[in-house]
Amino acid sequence: MGKRLEIAIAGAGIGGLALATLLARAGHRVRIFDQFETPKPIGSGLMLQQTGLAVLDQLGLRQEIDALGTRIERLWGLTTPSLRPVLDVRYAKWRSDIYGLGVQRGLLFDALYQAAKTADVDVVLDAPVIGAEPDAPALVLKSGERVSGIDLVVYAHGARSNLTPGNRGVDLPYGALWATLPWPENGPFDATALEQRYYKANRMTGVMPSGRLTPDAPETLTYFWSIRADREAIWRSRPLDHWKAKAVALWPETECLMDQFQSHSDLTFARYRHHTSTQPTAGRGFARIGDAWHAASPQLGQGANMALLDAWALAQALTATSDVSDALKSYVRMRRGHVRLYQIMTWMFTPVYQGDSRFLPWLRDWLAAPLSRIWPGPPLLAALVSGAIGSPLKRLALK
Numbered sequence: 001m002g003k004r005l006e007i008a009i010a011g012a013g014i015g016g017l018a019l020a021t022l023l024a025r026a027g028h029r030v031r032i033f034d035q036f037e038t039p040k041p042i043g044s045g046l047m048l049q050q051t052g053l054a055v056l057d058q059l060g061l062r063q064e065i066d067a068l069g070t071r072i073e074r075l076w077g078l079t080t081p082s083l084r085p086v087l088d089v090r091y092a093k094w095r096s097d098i099y100g101l102g103v104q105r106g107l108l109f110d111a112l113y114q115a116a117k118t119a120d121v122d123v124v125l126d127a128p129v130i131g132a133e134p135d136a137p138a139l140v141l142k143s144g145e146r147v148s149g150i151d152l153v154v155y156a157h158g159a160r161s162n163l164t165p166g167n168r169g170v171d172l173p174y175g176a177l178w179a180t181l182p183w184p185e186n187g188p189f190d191a192t193a194l195e196q197r198y199y200k201a202n203r204m205t206g207v208m209p210s211g212r213l214t215p216d217a218p219e220t221l222t223y224f225w226s227i228r229a230d231r232e233a234i235w236r237s238r239p240l241d242h243w244k245a246k247a248v249a250l251w252p253e254t255e256c257l258m259d260q261f262q263s264h265s266d267l268t269f270a271r272y273r274h275h276t277s278t279q280p281t282a283g284r285g286f287a288r289i290g291d292a293w294h295a296a297s298p299q300l301g302q303g304a305n306m307a308l309l310d311a312w313a314l315a316q317a318l319t320a321t322s323d324v325s326d327a328l329k330s331y332v333r334m335r336r337g338h339v340r341l342y343q344i345m346t347w348m349f350t351p352v353y354q355g356d357s358r359f360l361p362w363l364r365d366w367l368a369a370p371l372s373r374i375w376p377g378p379p380l381l382a383a384l385v386s387g388a389i390g391s392p393l394k395r396l397a398l399k
């Protein structure tokens with residue numbers, strides 16, 4: 001190992017914890033600051049792709065997560081009322097050894113958090129960060145403390161933070177209500193598929209198998225209902241039964257889940273955001289990873305996987321050279337192309353499935369969907385969803 005670096009990370013989420021663990025294992029001194037008082041994940045179940053799984057493999061966490069997550073072989077969406085297939089992605093159409101893994105966010109978080117603690121990362125709780133000085137480098141906490149004497153500051157604060165200036169990026173018009181529920185035994189859902197139903201693009205609902213939190217815990221699914229952000233308050237003000245009727249009309253099989261929604265608070269709202277920072281690195285020692293660099297709607301299900309790839313790339317760059325400026329340049333070279341590609345594609349795909357346009361869903365149903373079933377559509381779509389377009393694994397020497 002070269003020089004032992006002092007590193008401060010803002011945000012103990014997926015990217016921050018992965019990076020902290022990799023750097024601490026490489027012998028650096030790592031402190032990670034998060035605003036939460038108790039370590040906990042934020043958000044719904046999520047889908048890991050081969051990209052994120054490859055990084056978890058390097059961290060030694062893949063086996064544990066694979067064992068408790070659910071393998072997803074297909075993304076399958078029908079439009080209503082015609083039940084015409086408009087999304088049909090099968091991983092095996094690209095490669096037989098590839099799959100998505102539906103997991104509860106808590107499973108991924110707990111594994112990463114434990115790995116960080118075991119690697120002697122200093123996790124500082126109840127420590128909101130309010131700024132950084134890229135040239136010092138230093139991190140400024142809300143308490144007034146200035147964390148200095150460090151070589152590298154990393155922003156890993158996610159998509160929604162006071163550290164993302166309000167004028168950068170846009171809040172997307174839609175978000176989703178979601179909930180984690182027990183998997184219904186002998187129920188109507190396919191345990192190997194993420195299933196969705198659409199009406200045009202302004203109504204969408206889905207069920208994703210999301211595995212177990214612990215070996216003894218029950219199997220779960222993540223349920224989601226797309227909703228315009230400006231209609232969330234109206235949804236809350238109306239009786240829940242009014243919404244349940246709409247949800248069941250869109251996908252009758254979800255009726256078996258509805259009894260579990262007793263109040264509005266049984267569903268959590270997440271609004272989506274899109275932004276790509278023009279400055280993934282700055283000054284002598286400052287970098288952004290994950291959503292702090294590039295946030296997007298989860299339409300292509302890449303965000304957590306991208307955060308893990310960023311963490312791996314930055315750790316690799318710092319292993320190759322202990323000159324922080326050189327390492328930062330190399331980090332951006334490794335990741336910029338893949339990030340740009342997926343930011344553009346997610347931006348293009350999102351309104352096709354969540355939006356108010358009448359034309360885009362028409363195009364989707366009558367042109368794009370039939371065309372996507374003709375070669376090379378099926379393997380291309382599978383590679384796209386796997387996060388493989390742009391060959392990020394090859395670039396990062398990951399299997």
Ligand SMILES: Cc1cc2nc3c(=O)[nH]c(=O)nc-3n(C[C@H](O)[C@H](O)[C@H](O)COP(=O)(O)OP(=O)(O)OC[C@H]3O[C@@H](n4cnc5c(N)ncnc54)[C@H](O)[C@@H]3O)c2cc1C
Nearest residue numbers: 011013014015035047129157158161290291298302303304
């Ligand atoms: C509903 C929904 C579904 C999704 N589904 C998927 C999916 O299927 N697959 C997928 O890959 N991705 C999915 N994503 C996206 C994914 O969750 C994010 O891309 C991923 O969590 C980003 O990781 P991160 O490390 O950048 O940030 P996060 O995991 O968001 O972590 C950020 C951390 O920073 C902390 N923080 C924030 N501000 C401060 C501050 N000022 N000071 C200190 N700490 C701070 C937060 O408390 C948090 O712990 C989904 C997102 C949503 C909302």
